[in-house]
Amino acid sequence: MKASVNENESIVLFRVYGLVQGVFYRATCKSVAQKLGLKGYVKNLDDGSVEIGCYGPKQKVEELISWSKKGPRNARVDKIEFMELTPKMLSYIKSFGTFEITG
Numbered sequence: 001m002k003a004s005v006n007e008n009e010s011i012v013l014f015r016v017y018g019l020v021q022g023v024f025y026r027a028t029c030k031s032v033a034q035k036l037g038l039k040g041y042v043k044n045l046d047d048g049s050v051e052i053g054c055y056g057p058k059q060k061v062e063e064l065i066s067w068s069k070k071g072p073r074n075a076r077v078d079k080i081e082f083m084e085l086t087p088k089m090l091s092y093i094k095s096f097g098t099f100e101i102t103g
Helices: 025-036 058-068 087-094
Strands: 002-004 009-019 039-044 050-057 076-082 099-101
Touching: 009 058, 009 087, 025 039, 025 050, 025 058, 025 099, 039 087, 050 058, 050 087, 058 076
Parallel strands: 039 099
Antiparallel strands: 002 009, 009 050, 009 076, 039 050
């Protein structure tokens, strides 16, 4: 799910499914997100997917989403699923002062 922080910023929480673990997905995602000036996190989940929560300028968030649909060279992305942004998740994502790998 995507939400607007204000008219220029957005916040998203989504999961990426496919061959996305063991292919430098998180490290490359962090690099891309930092170059875009985004804040948030990326982490591996037990089911083999990767979760991304981020916020920043709307256009830059959209660029990260577009990158996430392809991922790094050795990844295979089958689908992206946007998650519900609960008040707790909104606060958690906004607590990051940079973009980090959390798990």
